[in-house]
Every structure is written in structure tokens, then in C-alpha cells.
Amino acid sequence: MNSEIRRLGLDASFAAAGNEDQAVSVLCPICHDYMEDAKEVDCEGRHVFCGPCIKNVSDREKPCPFCRGRFSKMERPHALMRTLIEQIKWKCVNFEGGCSFTGTKKQLEKHLDDDCEIQEVKCPFIGCPKKMQRAPLEAHKNSCPYRLVACGHCDEQVCFNSKQTHNKSCPKFPVPCPNKCGKKVLREAVSDHLQKECAEELVDCRVSGCGESVKRKMMEQHEDGNMKKHVKLLHAEVEKMEIFQTEIDKLQSELDKQQEQTKTLHTELDKMKADVDTLKAQSQSRQLQSFSSSTRDILDVFVRLPDFETRSAGMQKGHGQYLESTSFLFQVRDCEGALSLVYRSPDPAWYSPSLM
Ligand SMILES: [Zn+2]
Numbered sequence: 419m420n421s422e423i424r425r426l427g428l429d430a431s432f433a434a435a436g437n438e439d440q441a442v443s444v445l446c447p448i449c450h451d452y453m454e455d456a457k458e459v460d461c462e463g464r465h466v467f468c469g470p471c472i473k474n475v476s477d478r479e480k481p482c483p484f485c486r487g488r489f490s491k492m493e494r495p496h497a498l499m500r501t502l503i504e505q506i507k508w509k510c511v512n513f514e515g516g517c518s519f520t521g522t523k524k525q526l527e528k529h530l531d532d533d534c535e536i537q538e539v540k541c542p543f544i545g546c547p548k549k550m551q552r553a554p555l556e557a558h559k560n561s562c563p564y565r566l567v568a569c570g571h572c573d574e575q576v577c578f579n580s581k582q583t584h585n586k587s588c589p590k591f592p593v594p595c596p597n598k599c600g601k602k603v604l605r606e607a608v609s610d611h612l613q614k615e616c617a618e619e620l621v622d623c624r625v626s627g628c629g630e631s632v633k634r635k636m637m638e639q640h641e642d643g644n645m646k647k648h649v650k651l652l653h654a655e656v657e658k659m660e661i662f663q664t665e666i667d668k669l670q671s672e673l674d675k676q677q678e679q680t681k682t683l684h685t686e687l688d689k690m691k692a693d694v695d696t697l698k699a700q701s702q703s704r705q706l707q708s709f710s711s712s713t714r715d716i717l718d719v720f721v722r723l724p725d726f727e728t729r730s731a732g733m734q735k736g737h738g739q740y741l742e743s744t745s746f747l748f749q750v751r752d753c754e755g756a757l758s759l760v761y762r763s764p765d766p767a768w769y770s771p772s773l774m
């Protein structure tokens with residue numbers, strides 16, 4: 419509550435017409451101002467004071483400042499008393515200056531803040547120390563050196579008395595070209611102006627190898643006066659480019675050749691693969707042939723089993739006759755050799771080496 423208390427220095431002389439008698443009873447006996455955050459103490463007279471004023475007394479353990487009686491409690495006053503304090507009407511604190519306003523303490527505060535023509539008000543512009551009555555302040559605000567004004571070049575609002583300073587750094591402020599070409603350009607566009615259009619700016623001759631820098635406005639003259647030199651330089655440039663082109667062509671043809679070689683190698687590789695396939699096929703067919711030729715080496719051979727012959731002859735057939743045995747299949751190694759051995763022998767028989 420204490421922080422909201424606003425002292426206006428009211429006394430009985432500020433009571434509005436008809437409120438004079440009650441006004442006395444709502445003034446604090448300690449500070450003699452309007453009673454703020456009123457508190458009633460439990461002395462015999464139950465006297466009422468501003469909250470902060472009586473708290474100060476209570477903290478120092480002093481008696482009631484009005485009747486010197488002891489008190490131990492501070493309470494909100496009776497509702498009737500509270501209403502009286504709140505509702506009593508006052509004249510404007512500037513009534514002597516001619517303000518005719520009357521109202522409660524709350525209304526008076528608002529009147530002083532917003533309306534009272536005679537109330538002294540601080541100039542609202544940052545930095546301005548002026549304090550004056552509301553009416554002349556309105557006029558002052560229009561000429562206050564601290565008032566905000568539009569820059570006029572950029573979008574910023576600037577303090578009137580620092581506009582000059584602002585202009586020295588405002589990006590949109592027109593400044594004369596630093597080369598003194600006679601043009602005025604926005605501060606932020608100076609480097610663009612120099613790079614692209616300033617007649618007084620030194621620029622490099624565009625002819626490669628010329629190496630001269632002249633003012634932009636003199637470039638045409640430079641080009642006219644250096645035609646021979648420029649043609650020579652351009653010619654050299656063209657030659658250089660031709661050599662370069664030849665180099666490129668050479669490299670290209672080498673590349674083509676290499677690609678051709680790669681192609682040939684691929685073809686050869688394919689051929690070799692095909693050869694390998696053919697060889698594989700041939701080798702397979704040869705194996706097949708050698709197999710079939712080896713089948714030709716198989717002979718039908720009659721085998722004599724003397725014991726079997728003797729016994730069967732005695733049992734079934736006449737003496738001296740041969741009994742044909744079942745035919746057996748033999749595979750003979752070195753068939754030709756074996757055959758020649760058989761054919762050369764008077765007795766056409768061939769005996770295998772003994773297995774035993
Ligand atoms: Zn007081």
C-alpha cells in the first residue's frame with residue numbers, strides 16, 4: 419500500500435465547497451495531509467491516522483499522538499469512516515492558479531495526470547529537462563529541441579537536436595561524390611556509384627595486357643589514342659587463344675587415339691575369349707573321341723577254363739568237343755600290342771599276367 423501513496427499536500431483549505439467540516443476529520447493528526455491507508459488504534463478515543471504515520475509511532479512504542487493514551491492494535495477504521503475518507507471532495511491543488519476542478523482524492527490524481535491545464539508537467543521527450551504547465555507544454559512540445567522528427571531521408575525518427583549528427587551517418591542521406599564528379603549520391607550507394615558510373619573514378623583499361631588505368635571519362639580517349647597498341651595486344655591474345663586451341667585439338671586427338679586403342683584391345687580380348695571357348699569345345703570333343711576310340715579297344719575274348727571244360731565234357735557232350743563259355747567283356751590296356759602278340763602267335767591265345 420505504501421508504494422501507491424501519493425501525497426498531494428492537501429489541507430482544509432483544499433476542501434471543496436460544502437466539504438470543509440468533514441475535511442478536517444480526514445486529515446492525519448500526525449502529517450496533517452489527507453489520510454492514506456487509514457488505521458484506527460485501540461486508544462480510548464479510537465483515533466485514526468495514516469497507516470505509515472501510526473506504524474512509525476507503534477514501532478517506537480510511543481502512545482497515541484492525539485490523546486497520549488496507550489494502544490496495542492492498529493485496525494481498519496469503521497466502514498463509515500472509510501467511506502468518508504474516500505468520498506470527500508477536494509478542489510484542484512492548482513485552484514489558486516484558476517483550475518475549477520473538484521473531486522475525490524482518486525479523481526484529483528487522475529485530473530492532475532491527464533487534464534489539469536495548470537498542473538506542471540515534465541516534457542515527455544527523452545533528455546529534455548523542461549517542466550511546465552500542461553497548456554504551454556503543448557506549445558513547447560512542438561518546438562522542444564528533444565522532440566522526435568522524421569529523418570526525411572531514412573525511415574527513422576530522430577531527436578531534433580541530433581538530426582545533424584544523424585545526417586552524418588544516415589545511409590539514405592545524399593552526399594557529394596568523394597571524387598568530386600559533381601553528383602550527389604545516397605551515402606549507402608557511394609561505392610556502387612564509384613564502381614559503375616562515376617566519371618572521375620580510375621578504371622583499368624579492359625584490353626588485357628594494356629595495364630593502364632584512366633578516369634572513366636577519359637577511357638574513350640585512351641581507346642582512341644591507343645588503338646595500335648590495343649590491336650597488337652588483342653592480336654597477341656587471339657594468337658595465344660589459337661595456340662591454346664591447337665593444344666586442345668592435340669589433346670583431343672590423343673584422347674581419340676587412346677579411345678580407339680581401347681576399342682581394339684576390347685575386340686582382341688573378345689576374340690581371345692572366343693578362341694578359348696573354341697579350344698574348350700575342341701578339348702571336350704577330343705576327350706569324347708579318345709573315349710570312343712578306347713571303346714574300340716574292347717575285344718570279345720573267348721576264355722578257356724580247362725577244368726570246367728573237362729568236367730562238362732564228361733557230363734554232357736562227346737569227348738574232344740569244346741564247350742563255349744559265356745562271353746566276357748574285358749578292357750585291355752595296349753590293345754594293339756596285345757593283338758599283335760596274339761596274331762603273331764601260332765596258338766591264337768593271350769594270357770594276362772598272373773595276378774597271383
Ligand atoms: Zn499522516
Ligand SMILES: [Zn+2]
Nearest residue numbers: 461465482485
Ligand atoms: Zn488517541
Ligand SMILES: [Zn+2]
Nearest residue numbers: 510512517534
Ligand atoms: Zn486542476
Ligand SMILES: [Zn+2]
Nearest residue numbers: 541546548562
Ligand atoms: Zn521539451
Ligand SMILES: [Zn+2]
Nearest residue numbers: 569571572588
Ligand atoms: Zn536518416
Ligand SMILES: [Zn+2]
Nearest residue numbers: 595597599616
Ligand atoms: Zn562520382
Ligand SMILES: [Zn+2]
Nearest residue numbers: 623625628630
Ligand atoms: Zn588500354
